[in-house]
Amino acid sequence: MxxxxxxxxxxxxxxxxxxxxxxxxxxxxxxxxxxxxxxxxxxxxxxxxxxxxxxxxxxxxxxxxxxxxxxxxxxxxxxxxxxxxxxxxxxxxxxxxxxxxxxxxxxxxxxxxxxxxxxxxxxxxxxxxxxxxxxxxxxxxxxxxxxxxxxxxxxxxxxxxxxxxxxxxxxxxxxxxxxxxxxxxxxxxxxxxxxxxxxxxxxxxxxxxxxxxxxxxxxxxxxxxxxxxxxxxxxxxxxxxxxxxxxRANKSSWVRAPRGGVTHRVRKSGDVVHKGDLLATVGGLFGEDAMEMVSPIAGIVIGHATLPVVNQGDALFHIAEVEQLEHAGERIGxxxxxxxxxxxxxxxxxxxxxxxxx
Ligand SMILES: [Zn+2]
Incomplete structure (x- = not known):
């Protein structure tokens, strides 16, 4: 060696x-x-x-x-x-x-x-x-x-x-x-x-x-x-x-826009999220009829869309399920x-x- x-x-x-x-x-x-x-x-x-x-x-x-x-x-x-x-x-x-x-x-x-x-x-x-x-x-x-x-x-x-x-x-x-x-x-x-x-x-x-x-x-x-x-x-x-x-993760999920329009993101890559946490809102051109996007799982955001103009179904967040989530945020930091x-x-x-x- x-x-x-x-x-x-x-x-x-x-x-x-x-x-x-x-x-x-x-x-x-x-x-x-x-x-x-x-x-x-x-x-x-x-x-x-x-x-x-x-x-x-x-x-x-x-x-x-x-x-x-x-x-x-x-x-x-x-x-x-x-x-x-x-x-x-x-x-x-x-x-x-x-x-x-x-x-x-x-x-x-x-x-x-x-x-x-x-x-x-x-x-x-x-x-x-x-x-x-x-x-x-x-x-x-x-x-x-x-x-x-x-x-x-x-x-x-x-x-x-x-x-x-x-x-x-x-x-x-x-x-x-x-x-x-x-x-x-x-x-x-x-x-x-x-x-x-x-x-x-x-x-x-x-x-x-x-x-x-x-x-x-x-x-x-x-x-x-x-x-x-x-x-x-x-x-x-x-x-x-x-x-x-x-x-470490071996499973991940994409979260897609529930409607077309303009998104306002409140989470970004590196954030730790829990099931049900707000990720972004998507509304019309005047911000009307805004819908909330929430995380379907607990995990770390490992990817996000940077363009706020979206079609319905666009993948906006990629979330990885990780072991020992409670320490994941500290580790990333x-x-x-x-x-x-x-x-x-x-x-x-x-x-x-x-x-x-x-
Ligand atoms: Zn590539």
Missing amino acids: DAPQQEAAPFEIAGESLAPGTVRDLAIPVSQQVSGFSASLALRVIHGAKAGPAVFVSGAVHGDEIVGTAIVQRLAARLDPAALAGTVILAPAVNIYGFLSHSRYLPDRRDLNRSFPGSRKGSLAGQLAYTFLEHVISRCTLGIDIHTAAIHRYNLPQIRIASGDPYLVELAMAFGAPVIIESPLRDGSMRALAASRGTPMLLMEAGEALRFDRLSTDIGTSGVCRVLAHIGMIDADDGLHTVGIPA SITEAIIASQPHGPAQPLMDEDEVI
Whole structure:
């Protein structure tokens, strides 16, 4: 387990060879576009001086979900190959097509996260999925894929994992997002593919499409660093014993608008609610005939719509049922405060000495 202190061997990727303790940016051609030019998968490979595991961190698999791009940029600035044991592959904008057009999808209208494993001769989405599998997933022993809520929605930073895997729970606890949700694997998703290959994967959901927000970026950056510390790749505290324990859930419910109109929200993501608590009112254009929306269960609000103009049936709140609800609010508050405090621009009392060692 302490073998990582050994000097690393060179890391071979896409026909290039990285010496230990070096960084290389790669642009791997995916497929020819209308213009005749080829779009490329942008990767930064940080190959540590010491031997260790290989981990990827990816953003914008859905092209408009760009919080992962901000987190990857922070990691790129912080991770020092001289102090790293193992290899980190950063992929800031996996679906570069959707990233350019501010769209979740690819130009062929497919969803990349339903297109794995893909194939070299498949659709555009299939070719991109295959390229990512061949050069990234198949080279790594752990992956962290970062998503956000859809446009006009916000997700409380949360980790989603397949249920029934104690090692994934351990990694998710090390990551330290306020909530861990055990959710089923979808066919064609990166997570389902990774599971079928025996590669552990964490999926982070945080924030809103086409926006950066500081809480999501802070929690994501700290979380990845804590996981890297937990598996011995960087010399830092994994925080497992110093930060609050995340709330865990394996069931969640959506609450939908009972009528069309204009909503006034009184609850937001991160709030603890009890059955029957008022979440929002929805009324007409003058505020007339307002109807109340109440929580159908006790839990934590893990996502909410940010646009007050709604149609009947729009999903406005996502509420997770958690164990030990009475402590969940304190936990979320303490985790959020500890993570914010650990950031270089936050108050003193660092969560981990990441700026010194990585
Ligand atoms: Zn997504």
